[in-house]
Amino acid sequence: MSVLAKFGKTLAATAVAATVATAAYAAPVNIRVQSVISASADEVVMLQNFAEDVLALTKDDPVTIEVLPAGAVVANSGVLDAVDKGLVEGGFAWTHYWSGKHPAAALFGSPPAGGGIGMDNLAFLSWFQFAGGKELYDQLWTEMGVNVKGFMLQPVGPEALGWFKEPITSMADFRKYRFRTPPGIPGQAYKDIGVASVAMGGGDILPALEKGTIDAAEWCCPKPDSVFGFQKVLKHYYLQGLHQVVVNADMYINGDVYNAMTDHQKKALEVAANASLSKAMSYRIYENGKALKKLVEEDGVILHDTPADYFPAYMNAAKALLEKNADENAFFKTVYDSQKAFAEVAVPFWAGAQASNAALGKAYADSLKK
Known part of the structure; x- marks a missing residue:
């Protein structure tokens, strides 16, 4: 072997060793994530599970996520700005909380009435992961002008219509009440x-x-509602609502902190986030089922069907607001057009398949009442 060849082999081996050493001894990263919700909430339970997955995937170059309680560093309304400025490395909330910074945030966190195009949370995830949604989500933070990297973690919907003092049988009954709603477009649709x-x-x-x-x-x-204790003051519960058929919670990391991570650390966050999207839905089905059973059988809660005239009223109001925002904001229109193009292809199939699933489930649920 020539001297030159020996030198080349030595140089290559040295480079490999250096790469391995760098991977093995990459600087640990600690991310303090301020949540906007109580530490006892299911969302924080799932966030802690995500943190455990990230740490397990990065044991040689650890990324530790420390969840801080609501208000630990800043008020809830200031969490995104605090992450942007580096006052805290991370934050956890729902994307639509930041609709005041950009209306398109609602299309990622809580498109009301399934965007008016028939999307449920599973269909939304299909759009997000395979039809361009994630790329638009990444662009959202640039459109807001904030230095953050977002990770969507927790699909939650469909959410319940809510809790009432007395039964409601029509929209006329509903309009008698002062009703707590989410901020942004979902709440405005109720006003409309x-x-x-x-x-x-x-x-x-x-x-x-x-x-x-x-x-x-x-x-x-049912589970988060019962943790809050609504059943202590209200007894009439309506499961079927449209304001948050799709709703997603996410985590934000300061852009400088994220960019300083190794490729392996970044990949671990991505893999754990994808796992969280599935685990959150699975967790919710069982936990909500147990909670609803307790609410009805032990806590005296009366379960009702939502009045039929609610659905067209809310659907039409939500769709009108979405179209109005699309007319007024170019990026909102880009995102909404992407969702509509996806829905034209995917929703007819998924709605048909879900009709069978719903009929099967209802048949079994009805048999339990006999």
């Missing part, structure tokens, strides 16, 4: 159909109900 919509944070809802500031409320689903 004559409901006295009041936006407020999760921690303020129960005190507002107890004081009579509001008369009815929605938050999420």
